[in-house]
Amino acid sequence: MKLPRYKRSSPVSYAFGATLTYELLKVSPNLIKRVFLRPNQKHGHDIDSIIAQLIAFNIPIIENTKAFNVLGAKDNCLIIAEFDKPAMQLEATAETPHIVLVNPSDAGNLGTIIRSAVAFGYNNLAIITPATDHFDPKVVRASMGAIFHINIELFTSFDDYLAKYENINSSQKRLLYSFMINPEAVNLADVTLNDGSFSLIFGNEASGLPQEFADKTQAVFISQTPLVDSLNLSIAAGIAMYNFRQKLQ
Amino acid sequence: MKLPRYKRSSPVSYAFGATLTYELLKVSPNLIKRVFLRPNQKHGHDIDSIIAQLIAFNIPIIENTKAFNVLGAKDNCLIIAEFDKPAMQLEATAETPHIVLVNPSDAGNLGTIIRSAVAFGYNNLAIITPATDHFDPKVVRASMGAIFHINIELFTSFDDYLAKYENINSSQKRLLYSFMINPEAVNLADVTLNDGSFSLIFGNEASGLPQEFADKTQAVFISQTPLVDSLNLSIAAGIAMYNFRQKLQ
Structure with missing residues (x-):
């Protein structure tokens, strides 16, 4: 054997x-x-x-x-x-929100984010490489099996993701929300949505998203006290995914 | 030495x-x-x-x-x-929300919950024992230093916590919200608050809260799909703490 x-x-x-x-x-x-x-x-x-x-x-x-x-x-x-390991593609239709993780590096965080994503009805996850291996058994375990309910597709750059998925059809573009600290960022609580045709974008655990994401997308912040530098990535993603889902209801 | x-x-x-x-x-x-x-x-x-x-x-x-x-x-x-390790007591005044963790068992989760708590303005944490040691260096590290900004007090039972802190003064009781699956539970999105005189209560990672908490407190659920059994404890606590804070603004 x-x-x-x-x-x-x-x-x-x-x-x-x-x-x-x-x-x-x-x-x-x-x-x-x-x-x-x-x-x-x-x-x-x-x-x-x-x-x-x-x-x-x-x-x-x-x-x-x-x-x-x-x-x-x-x-x-x-x-x-x-x-x-199945080869997967994201669903490209309207009303299908995507999660985009840029360079996630921790297997436990990635599995936990997949678990929260499926819990809140997000079944399509783009990962921008380099990134931790999403089929590592540690990710499978931390996802508590949620990884079997989600489509995951890898891209070597955010622009490659946009080239394939930003245009939903000839008249509609996907709305893009990046979670980051930036002077132009809007408060998560103030975001309004018409439908599920959007992507939520999160950066690396240590470095966050590069500032250029504020030019290509709408920057969003999660209101917090200044006593801690930042939220844990899987906590920020969980809060964002839950509250965006609530805005659709 | x-x-x-x-x-x-x-x-x-x-x-x-x-x-x-x-x-x-x-x-x-x-x-x-x-x-x-x-x-x-x-x-x-x-x-x-x-x-x-x-x-x-x-x-x-x-x-x-x-x-x-x-x-x-x-x-x-x-x-x-x-x-x-400082000896600490909780603040007992009105407008001071508490977090109550019943038998938390994972040091990483506990540190992450402390980090989120301080980020969202919760500076008082009751822990019902048995529980993981909140001063374990792993907790200190996962809290990213937030543990130095929070009061933590241990109780051997939830009733001991209530005996000391449920009555804010002779005319006001603390409102108690337990995060759990229960037929009487209300949706987190539907909770309304008048002020910060409340406690948010969370159970053990594996076993959750005993059903008797639904009799003593208001059970609350975080709306999710049935595709995953439950949320990770630190994710559920993060979403609850963020959304309760939003309800005060």
Whole structure:
């Protein structure tokens, strides 16, 4: 057996534990290549039910402890699903908001942002590289399975993203909102929306967005006291996504 | 020299790096007992300026590599401040909102919540034990120094918190809002406020709040799709704190 070992260049990634494996089976069973099961363990109902589904889908089940060691699973992780990384494109239609992350560098933050995005009805995420690998098992885990509900597309520059997605059709452009500190920035609370044809843009954890984004897009700020320099990226993105969603209702 | 070593029972904790040390010097220089400096390193202006202040405040500076190893500092950490853990009480006056965390278990989450709390003007945090140690250097670091701007008080039960702080004065009780899934819960978007005399209550990362909180307090939910089970605790707290603050303006 070829042992699993995760690399960014690998065509497959790994979902650790029963919850993620169950979610993947529910959403995209066709992506699962094989499943590793820790041998000689008592299983609860959750894993029994997963095994029944794996058999129904004809997905190989491999009982092997070494796979868990190689992948660095914790002792309480009893099951790991190996899945094909899907090639995805964003939905380009009107009324479909996008999230754009420029150079996100932390896997935990990225997974948490994906979890919040899906929770608030954002199912399309553009990532401007260089960026942390969005299929890293740490991102999959921090997303709590939300990554199986979102389209993710990579771009080597923000201009490449705009070239492909700024024009929704011949008469409508996508509205662009960049979260950043800038003299021209408007307060998040004062933004008004007509429909869901917009993109919310966030910068890197340490450096934020370059000031040139204030020229190409509408800068927006989240009102705060001066006692802290800035919000954590995943907190700022969560607040922005929730409040933009509320503006549509 | 007695080497530093962090324990929950220790009367002191540690602020790693120039940013946190600078913040502590600005807010509470009297708490700093001594500062460790990595020997034979080139310093930038930030550390030169810190050293000048330490000398002015007569705070001992100890050049010692072992202290960095014992405390598990990263190689790029050049300075660590040892500080007294202050004994704190919450402000009990009207117009002073409280945050109440019931059994928070993750140090990174707790630090991030403290950072968001101070950013949105919440300077009083009650923690119901058992809970992760709020002076763990991991919490101090994740708070980005915001922990030096907030009062934190521990209680062994929620009822103990209420006994001390629910009555603001003989004619006014603090309004209590619990973030939880419950049939009686109201939508965060529909909550209206007259003033800042309220508490926002959040449960444990894995288990949330016990259902009995819906009897003692007003349950509130953050509207989301059913595609994810729940929001990350620090995201839910960030959204709640931001939106309650907006309701006061």
